[in-house]
Amino acid sequence: MAANYTRLKAAIAAASAAAVVWGWAYFDGSQTFAEPEGTAAAEPALPATTPAPATPASSAAAGSGAPVATATPTATPRAITQATPARRTRGS
Amino acid sequence: MNRERSTGAFAAFIGALVSTLMLKGADFGHAPWYISRSSGLVAYVLLTLSVVLGLLLSIRPARPLLPRALAFDLHQFISILTLSMVGVHVGILLFDTYLGFSPAEILVPFASDSEPLLNAIGVLAAWSLVAITASFWLRRRIGQRTWRRLHYVSFASWLLALVHGYAQGADTFVPFVNAIYVLSAAVVAGLLTYRIGSRSDSRAPVSNPPPQAGDGNRASRRLASRAASD
Numbered sequence: 266m267a268a269n270y271t272r273l274k275a276a277i278a279a280a281s282a283a284a285v286v287w288g289w290a291y292f293d294g295s296q297t298f299a300e301p302e303g304t305a306a307a308e309p310a311l312p313a314t315t316p317a318p319a320t321p322a323s324s325a326a327a328g329s330g331a332p333v334a335t336a337t338p339t340a341t342p343r344a345i346t347q348a349t350p351a352r353r354t355r356g357s
Numbered sequence: 358m359n360r361e362r363s364t365g366a367f368a369a370f371i372g373a374l375v376s377t378l379m380l381k382g383a384d385f386g387h388a389p390w391y392i393s394r395s396s397g398l399v400a401y402v403l404l405t406l407s408v409v410l411g412l413l414l415s416i417r418p419a420r421p422l423l424p425r426a427l428a429f430d431l432h433q434f435i436s437i438l439t440l441s442m443v444g445v446h447v448g449i450l451l452f453d454t455y456l457g458f459s460p461a462e463i464l465v466p467f468a469s470d471s472e473p474l475l476n477a478i479g480v481l482a483a484w485s486l487v488a489i490t491a492s493f494w495l496r497r498r499i500g501q502r503t504w505r506r507l508h509y510v511s512f513a514s515w516l517l518a519l520v521h522g523y524a525q526g527a528d529t530f531v532p533f534v535n536a537i538y539v540l541s542a543a544v545v546a547g548l549l550t551y552r553i554g555s556r557s558d559s560r561a562p563v564s565n566p567p568p569q570a571g572d573g574n575r576a577s578r579r580l581a582s583r584a585a586s587d
Contacts, residue, residue, distance in 0.1 A: 270431075274431065278438060281403060281442060284395065284398075284399045285396045285442070286395075288391070288392075288395020289388070289392050292390075292391040292528070293391050295531075
């Protein structure tokens with residue numbers, strides 16, 4: 266009886282922990298965050314097959330001395346579409 | 358043995374504190390937000406289970422079905438588990454870089470500038486749960502009567518948790534989450550109504566005895582002294 270009871274308590278604790286992990290995975294899979302205006306998400310995402318844009322920084326900047334914004338070649342579509350939501354837009 | 362346990366608990370607390378401070382600056386993406394939501398829901402379900410078990414313990418027809426000592430121990434265990442989940446629900450928000458809650462905002466009612474009332478309701482529910490759970494160990498010290506009265510706060514605590522979850526939760530209108538709220542509210546309301554009804558039925562003849570002259574009870578003495586003073 267006592268052993269069964271201990272098992273019941275262990276099962277409740279394990280089920281609770283499992284439910285938290287399941288909920289985490291569920292919300293992670295179903296979440297759509299609102300994108301704040303003016304972020305990179307407003308731009309169309311790059312297709313996966315598109316090569317990273319080359320940065321002609323060296324040629325464009327040569328001679329002018331003007332600072333040139335350099336694109337990050339490692340930026341992926343996932344990073345672009347998951348921009349930080351505004352504080353009050355969180356939730357769905 | 359107690360000293361070893363205290364030392365272990367203290368070491369665990371210090372370890373958790375140091376880890377928290379070390380990880381505070383790290384970026385976990387949306388994970389803390391998802392974990393907070395899921396642990397909040399699990400805490401609410403556990404709190405409902407604990408309230409239901411407590412109500413069943415006090416309802417006469419359910420008593421033969423539950424071995425009293427084991428059911429009481431299970432009720433206490435689920436309460437502690439609920440509090441642990443509330444700890445996760447609240448503590449993990451410290452790592453959420455988007456909402457950026459400070460310790461004061463998650464511990465002090467109305468300290469948060471984001472939905473202050475609903476957050477305050479959640480904070481109050483959590484603190485009342487801490488008080489009720491702590492009372493399990495203070496039962497002898499505070500007395501059975503005070504303990505019982507304090508235990509009635511658990512209904513208010515459950516209601517505050519329901520309002521906090523339903524009104525502020527981002528997942529209220531997910532069908533299964535909505536079903537959890539509706540079902541839990543129906544079960545607790547039903548059991549509570551039954552409990553109040555059965556209690557008033559069983560107490561009615563005892564609690565309102567007609568005061569009679571010469572009766573030695575407190576009510577009649579009070580009536581007699583009032584009549585004498587008039």
